[in-house]
Amino acid sequence: MKKIFLTILLASAFYSCDLDTVNQAALSPALALDNAAGVQSTVLSGYRRMHEFAFYGQEANLHGDAFADNIEIVNRTGRYEQEWINGIGVFANRWAVCYRAILDANYVLKYLPLLDTVNTRLVPKTTPATATSFWADDILAQLEGEARFIRAFAYMELLRVYAYEPGREVNGFNLGVIIRDTPTETVSDADFRTRSTNLECYEFVEDDLLAATTLMKTPAQIAAGSWPAALGAYNTTFRATRATAHALLARLYLYWGRYADADTQATTALTILGNPLPVTAANFAGSWSATVHPESIFELEIRPTDWSGVSGPNDSMHSITQNALGGAQYVMCASAELLAAHEAGDVRRNVYVTSAATLSKPQVRKWQGEKGAFVENVPVIRRSELYLIQAESRARTNNDAGAQTAVNTIRTNRGLAATTLTSNALIDLIMNERRLEFAFEGHRFFDLKRLGRDIPKTVASGVNTLPYTDFRILQQIPPDQVVLNSLLDQNPGY
Secondary structure, three states: OHHHHHHHHHHHOHHHHOOOOOOOOOOOHHHHOOOHHHHHHHHHHHHHHHOOHHHHHOHHHHHHHHOOOOEEEOOOOOOOHHHHOOOOOOOOOOHHHHHHHHHHHHHHHHHHHHOOOOOOOOOOOOOOOOOOOOOHHHHHHHHHHHHHHHHHHHHHHHHHHHOOOOOOOOOOOOEOOOOOOOOOOOHHHOOOOOOOEHHHHHHHHHHHHHHHHHHOOOHHHHHHOOOOHHHOOOOOOOOOOHHHHHHHHHHHHHHHOOHHHHHHHHHHHHHHOOOOOOOOHHHHHHHOOOOOOOOEEEEEOOOHHHOOOOHHHHHOHHHHHOOOOOOOOOOEEEOHHHHHOOOOOOHHHHHEEOOHHHOOOOEEOOOOOOOOOOOOOEEEEEHHHHHHHHHHHHHOOOOHHHHHHHHHHHHOOOOOOOOOOOHHHHHHHHHHHHHHHOOOOOOHHHHHHHOOOOEOOOOOOOOOOEOOOOHHHOOOOOHHHHHHOOOOOOOOOO
């Protein structure tokens, strides 16, 4: 019976072990990926994974607030209620979706080097060539860089959910996740593996992003170049560029505690972007109604065709945080503690609206469903994050003046006076700025976790502060994965 059970489990769990069963009616990977269009389609599939429900379609944006102290449950639908009280066995299940994105990236990275750059089936060369023309090698480098960015992004999400940051381990537990750098094309490729250490995983992600920063072009180069019409338009907000790779690398180093490197990467990304300022105080609230957020460095494009049937009411952040459309669930609002963290005059307070229509609760107006029928794009990396990475990194390396310059770029564009605080008081202010700036964008819990801090809870939740040493700081690896793979260690306490 045990063998029968394991056989059934193996068959049903293949998808979440980053396996794809073979569709006999489909092209083999060797045929499907023997040209630039096929490779690009697989890259685009990787981006599509990012806005699935369990990733940035909804949960990755809201778990970081629900697990900490930024939300209050409004309607008892069962959604996010266990997350709100850090229930045992509640897990942010990124495992399957992240490994699907990793699988897409691994397919690209295996088959892309096999393409013939001289073959005009790949990309016709521009004649005469110009400095900004995209030749075959440029296309391949850009696609490889995007695949490495997607893989790095997915691994970073796995690590912040299932592992401690290097140097923040509890009781010496230093496991990361399973590293796979080749595609799982057949069942015979599905070798069971142990988890690599968190440090090994961070180094793997670092290598991918460092490579991506050299492979990809800047937004300006892409805009000026001749991206082949046969491959469609290249939107530098919806797809990764060199600036995006530097920005994500800055986030990686921040989590890693490599603050000087985080500052360098954030500064490089802003320089590539022309050192743009955040949106002004007058435009902050309105910026959340824009189809493309004006601060976005990397934004996931969601189209009406991406939602089907009840997907909008069930899966959109608009539905969970508002009741403006019929069928919306309006599960959560801003907590009293979050509102109290705002200073007088802070325009970020204006995205929370309290009225009879909001059930007298501070409703969040970040996720507007501005494209209609619950549909909206999802900003993932905004310019304000780079300034706050600069600020925190400089403050933690005793560069108070530089930290003040960076954080005041945010404060003066949020209706606040520039700060002159120094030392620990400055660090505390910067961390509060991160809380306010990224509320309902998925950062709060993970900002506390990466620093080894206890997790405060709201009075309304009725539960006590969650100590950093509590096993619930790490999420539960899906139990079926642990049963399936005898080499896969579950996180402590589960």
